[in-house]
Amino acid sequence: MEVILAFVIGALYTAGFYMILRRSIVKLILGLGLLGHAANLMIFTIGRLTRASPPIIGHEGEALHAPFADPLPQALILTAIVIGFGVQAFAIVLVKRAYQTVNTDDFDQMRSTDLQEA
Amino acid sequence: MLLAVLSGFVLALLAPWLYKIGRDATGWILAILPLALFGYFVGFIEPVAHGEPVSYTYTWIPSLNVTLSFYVDGLSLLFSLIITGVGTLIVLYGSGYLAHDKDVNRFFVYILMFMASMLGVVLSNNLVSLFVFWELTSVTSYMLIGYYHEKEESRFAALQALLVTGAGGLVMLAGFVMLALQGGSWEISDLFAQANAIQGDALYLPILILILIGAFTKSAQFPFHFWLPGAMAAPAPVSAYLHSATMVKAGVYLVARLSPVLGGTEAWLYAVTGFGAVTMVIGAYIAWQQTDLKRILAYSTVSALGILMMLLGLGSEVAVEAAMVYLVVHSMYKGSLFMIAGAVDHETGERHITRLGGLLKAMPFNGAAAVLAAASMSGIPLFLGFVAKELIYEATLDAHILPLLITILAIVTNILTIVAAGMVSLKPFFGPPIKTPKHAHEAPWSMRLGPITLASLGLILGGLPFTVEEFGKLIASPAASAILAEPLEVHLHMLPVALSTVVMLSAVTLLGGIGIYLIRLPLGRVVAPLNAVSAVGPEQWYKWSLDGMMVVAKWQTRVLQSGYLRYYLIITILTTVGLAGITMVSQGVLQNLSAITMTEVYLHEIILVVVILGATVLVLRTASRLTAVAGLGVVGFCIALLFVLFGAPDLAMTQFSIETLSVILLVLVLYKLPTFTGFSTRFQRARDLVISLTGGILITTLVLIETALPINSRLTPYFAENSLTLARGHNVVNVILVDFRGFDTMGEITVLGMAALGVYGLLKLRLGQKSPDKGIKQPVIPHRTEEFYTTPVPAQEKVDS
Numbered sequence: 001m002e003v004i005l006a007f008v009i010g011a012l013y014t015a016g017f018y019m020i021l022r023r024s025i026v027k028l029i030l031g032l033g034l035l036g037h038a039a040n041l042m043i044f045t046i047g048r049l050t051r052a053s054p055p056i057i058g059h060e061g062e063a064l065h066a067p068f069a070d071p072l073p074q075a076l077i078l079t080a081i082v083i084g085f086g087v088q089a090f091a092i093v094l095v096k097r098a099y100q101t102v103n104t105d106d107f108d109q110m111r112s113t114d115l116q117e118a
Numbered sequence: 119m120l121l122a123v124l125s126g127f128v129l130a131l132l133a134p135w136l137y138k139i140g141r142d143a144t145g146w147i148l149a150i151l152p153l154a155l156f157g158y159f160v161g162f163i164e165p166v167a168h169g170e171p172v173s174y175t176y177t178w179i180p181s182l183n184v185t186l187s188f189y190v191d192g193l194s195l196l197f198s199l200i201i202t203g204v205g206t207l208i209v210l211y212g213s214g215y216l217a218h219d220k221d222v223n224r225f226f227v228y229i230l231m232f233m234a235s236m237l238g239v240v241l242s243n244n245l246v247s248l249f250v251f252w253e254l255t256s257v258t259s260y261m262l263i264g265y266y267h268e269k270e271e272s273r274f275a276a277l278q279a280l281l282v283t284g285a286g287g288l289v290m291l292a293g294f295v296m297l298a299l300q301g302g303s304w305e306i307s308d309l310f311a312q313a314n315a316i317q318g319d320a321l322y323l324p325i326l327i328l329i330l331i332g333a334f335t336k337s338a339q340f341p342f343h344f345w346l347p348g349a350m351a352a353p354a355p356v357s358a359y360l361h362s363a364t365m366v367k368a369g370v371y372l373v374a375r376l377s378p379v380l381g382g383t384e385a386w387l388y389a390v391t392g393f394g395a396v397t398m399v400i401g402a403y404i405a406w407q408q409t410d411l412k413r414i415l416a417y418s419t420v421s422a423l424g425i426l427m428m429l430l431g432l433g434s435e436v437a438v439e440a441a442m443v444y445l446v447v448h449s450m451y452k453g454s455l456f457m458i459a460g461a462v463d464h465e466t467g468e469r470h471i472t473r474l475g476g477l478l479k480a481m482p483f484n485g486a487a488a489v490l491a492a493a494s495m496s497g498i499p500l501f502l503g504f505v506a507k508e509l510i511y512e513a514t515l516d517a518h519i520l521p522l523l524i525t526i527l528a529i530v531t532n533i534l535t536i537v538a539a540g541m542v543s544l545k546p547f548f549g550p551p552i553k554t555p556k557h558a559h560e561a562p563w564s565m566r567l568g569p570i571t572l573a574s575l576g577l578i579l580g581g582l583p584f585t586v587e588e589f590g591k592l593i594a595s596p597a598a599s600a601i602l603a604e605p606l607e608v609h610l611h612m613l614p615v616a617l618s619t620v621v622m623l624s625a626v627t628l629l630g631g632i633g634i635y636l637i638r639l640p641l642g643r644v645v646a647p648l649n650a651v652s653a654v655g656p657e658q659w660y661k662w663s664l665d666g667m668m669v670v671a672k673w674q675t676r677v678l679q680s681g682y683l684r685y686y687l688i689i690t691i692l693t694t695v696g697l698a699g700i701t702m703v704s705q706g707v708l709q710n711l712s713a714i715t716m717t718e719v720y721l722h723e724i725i726l727v728v729v730i731l732g733a734t735v736l737v738l739r740t741a742s743r744l745t746a747v748a749g750l751g752v753v754g755f756c757i758a759l760l761f762v763l764f765g766a767p768d769l770a771m772t773q774f775s776i777e778t779l780s781v782i783l784l785v786l787v788l789y790k791l792p793t794f795t796g797f798s799t800r801f802q803r804a805r806d807l808v809i810s811l812t813g814g815i816l817i818t819t820l821v822l823i824e825t826a827l828p829i830n831s832r833l834t835p836y837f838a839e840n841s842l843t844l845a846r847g848h849n850v851v852n853v854i855l856v857d858f859r860g861f862d863t864m865g866e867i868t869v870l871g872m873a874a875l876g877v878y879g880l881l882k883l884r885l886g887q888k889s890p891d892k893g894i895k896q897p898v899i900p901h902r903t904e905e906f907y908t909t910p911v912p913a914q915e916k917v918d919s
Contacts, residue, residue: 001719002825005760008727010818012753015734017691017810021684023797026788028683030737033750033780037757042817044761044769046824049717054765055850057842064838064850069765071850072833077769078855079866085776086873092787093877105792107683 005045012038025095025105032091036084040077047073119174119188122155123241126234130227137223145213145564148226152205152233159198166195167592169605173243173307182246183304189243192596196442197240197371199593200449204363205233207568211457212355214564215464225265229359232258236364240371245294245304249287252336255365256283262360263352275351278660282345283335290332290372296325301379309379310603317383326380329372330389337369337423340397341656347416348657354460357412358568362419362452367445370426374441378603381433387519390431395527398424402534406634407642407649411459411469411542415452418495418538421531422448425510428524432517435598439608440509442597443590447506447576451491454572455542458488461565462546467555471541476551480558485547487569492543494576496536496631497624502580502589505610507532507627511620529627536631537638544635586612684806691813698816702823711819713826723763730756743788751781768851 012034019031052067055074099105129151137144162172171191178186190198212229216222235258238251257280264276298304300319301312309316316322333339338346349361360366373390380386401421408414422444429441461484462477463469478485490501497507510532514525560566579589590610599606614621634641678689702708733752740746754777761770798806837850837858847853855863 001717001723003714003716003822004719004724004727006818006821006825008730009821010814011731012734012814013817014810014814015738017687017813018738018806021687021806021810023684024794026743026791026794029784030746030750034734034737034753037753038817040773041757041760042821044764044766045821048825048829049764051763052765054767055838057848057850059848062842064841068838070831070834071837071854072831074766074769074851075854075859077766078772078851079862081769081772081776083866083869085780086870088780089783090873090876090880092783093880096787096790097880097883099791106797108797 001049002045005041005049009038009042009045012041023107025098025107028107029088029091029095033088036080036088040080040084043073043077043080119190119241120176120186122158123188123234123237125151125155126230126237130230130234133226133230134223137226142213142217144223144226145210148213148230149206149209151230152202152209155237156199156202156206159195159202162190162195163592166190166192167596169596169599171600175243178247184246185244185305186247187243187305188241189307190241191600192593192598193371193374193442193600194240196446196593196597197367198237200367200446201233201236201240201364204359204449204453204572205229207453207457207571208355208359210564211358211460211568212353214562215353215355215460217562221265225262225353225355228258228261228265229355232262232360232365236368239368243306245298245306248306249291249294252290252332252368253284253287255368256280256287256336259283259349259360259365262356263349265353265356266351269351272351275345275348279345279349281664282342282660286332286335286342289328289335293325293328293332296321297329297379300325306375306379313379316379322380322383323385326383326385326389329376329380330393333369333372334393334427335369336372337366337427338397338420339369339393339423339427340400341659343397343401343420344655344657344660346420347413350410350412350416354412354456354463357416358453358456358460361416362456363449366419366423367426367449370423370430370441370445373427373430374438374601377430377433377438377601381430387431387433391428391517391519391524392431394424394427394429394431395524396424397421398428398531399527400424402531402538406534406537406541406638407645409470409472411462411471411474411546412456414471414538414542415456415459418535419448419452421535422452425528425531428528429510429513430601432513432524433602434513434516434518435602435606435608436509436516437513438598438601439590439594439606439610440506440513442594442601443502443509443610444506446589446593447494447502450572450575451494451503454487454491454569455495457565457569457572458484458491459542461561461569464565465556465561466558471545473552474546474554475549476547477558478547479551481547481560483560483566484569487566487573488543488547490573490577491569492539494573494580495539496628497532498628499613500581501576502586503576504624505580505586505612507624508614508620509610511623515619525623529623529630532627533630533634536628537635540631540635541638580612583612586610688806688809691809695812695816698820702819707823708819710823710826714822715826723760726756726759726763741794743791743793744785746794747781747784747788750784751777754780766851768849 016031016035016038019027019034022028022031047070050067050069052069055064055068055071057064095105098110102110104110129148133144133148136147140147165172171189173187173189175185175187178184209226209229212225213222216225219225232255235251235254239248239255242248242251260276260280263279264272266272267276297309297316300316300321301309303309303312316325335342346361346366350357352361381390398421401417401419401424405414405417405421408417426441426445426448429437429444459469461481462474465481466474466477468474494501494503497503510528511525514528515521517524579585587610590608594610595607598608679686730753733749733756737746737749737753740749754773758770758773758777761767761773837854841847841850841853845853845857847857
């Protein structure tokens, strides 16, 4: 399964890279979303996949007993998902405002810090 | 000792405040500190002369073996006495010279900081602290040379000096690091014992070259000498202090200090003596052709520094003794001549000797001091300069390499030095008076004290058999012993004991000097065509390298920072792929790919994977914004399902809720943005696809390599065992987040808070729009950001009207 997911991750990264290389800012945001998914999946895969029980200690035990899913990458990804959402929300609003201000979604027309003739 | 070194920095901080109280008397108040320090160091003369160096160690950065250790032996004591003694006179002189300057308190701050840094350089026993103080002298000298910062010439000269000495300092640091690693200690006194091991090492030559570059740049040795004449843009007290007595001698000090460690080899002999000899001749040759008082003095200083280097390179007992005596002599006469030149400039408004003459009547004190200093500079008997010159000839005749050539070069240098001495002392003060821009008058006492003291010291120390001998025994010989790392007693004589070759040479030099002084004007016209060479000299190299650097910087900026986001991204992606790819191939990690094993796969997992890929392609290819958002959502939900399947229910829950939120947000906002239009050409799309593919392939390879090998985590078992016992939590993921890595989570919450604030701010931001936001098609008002950021008031007025 890791091998298959390795290719899925590669495909997601490729798509993400391609989208952020576009001139439209909307596509940039979609690309960032794809890259976020790809990164989360990569951390998850590199931490090894297991179909075993989730890392929750039962009420009778004192510690986790193998086999269990690795809790560490899960903690990292949990953080990453939430941060990713924060970034995405900020980027979306920023893009919306930028578009309203300069009236274009083409990056090539957003190169100057000072406003020229509209 | 720590107090002695650092008190200058403290007083520097207080100086502006003192100036508010003391006003014109500030110089006299501030001069108390260097004077007190001078007295403090005088107290060391007796014990040090008996061969008892004193050392002080203070811990500074113990984890890096960096100590603040100070070491007082003959060499550092001699320098400390010069720094504090001349420093006292300079602070006084500066208060007079800059009395009518509104920025004079700035001068006091910098000069005191410089003095403290310089003391740090010569007293440090640790290579790191020596380097720090060394660079502090460069920085403070930058401030001092650029004192008249409103003049472009000053700024240029200050930057030039900083770049040359700063670059040299960095090169030297590399040498220091290698030296310390090779010698096994950062303490200079510990390195003395390692001299044989260091000199036998393959790294000896690189170490020597790197450190010598540092010393040569600081001490203005050819081909780095050009910054020193440029630095004459500084006020006269700065030139008198930094550019004759102290900073330029730091390089000489370093060479002397490390002589026991690095010296005595063939490479040392050729490099130090060779560059020194070339510098002394070139400096002396250029000096006598100048007409600006300060430039004559600057080039003759270059020449004197060359003599000192040459002597230290020779490294014999008499050579080192000669170097120490000459060092003191030079500090005295050159310091006083610089101050006199400043006084002349200050009181007459003229610095060119062709337009100066007969000033003795107007400026008797400075005139007399000039004659005394010039006599010492020329090496006339009864002056300490004579003693030094005798020793120099003795050393060159005794040289291990090419004694004849070096002696001839030394004679030429000394003859030209006498010419320069005559030009700066006789020409302005004697002969027919010439009318000057300002009515010439004597300088105030604060500006007389320095020149007179320093100039007459040459006579006092050199004019009596008793003082010459005591000076040699107490000051020069202990310093020379420190350089040679063995006890040494050279007896200095006021006058030669017998009629030897050396005496003959002195006579030849004196007569030659007087002769050339008399014919200098016609001679100057004869040799003038030769000066065309300077058009391709080292100063030009400096300009070319600066220009070249700018060209490269512009080119690089143009290529790397085009202003187009996608080119930044392309560069980032390709650089990452390139570097990671090279590392993977060169380190042979690709072999791990053979260890890949396929594990069991179920049909529903395959279906999920296919859906993810399909949705991704949909995002890429669709022309509809809503479809793209939906595709992105599908990818996210499928990944959440993968989380469920592989034992991560927490992740799945978070992913489901966040993904739902994202999709809603995207739909709400994107609805207001324009539909996709194809901006790029077919070629650009193909190019971007190839670049993206290389990135994707890299990631796939990385994941394959990583998952092919067994994992061995130390953290996971720790969390598994301790979650319940230490943190009382059953859900290990949650325990990690809120307990084991609680600070991370707090940071994460902060980031989210910032993002929320940012979103709120952006939504509320009106960018100076007069009417409320009516939607997307509102036309842009030209220049309204300027209005918003710079002149909000007029914008407000418009609204009111």
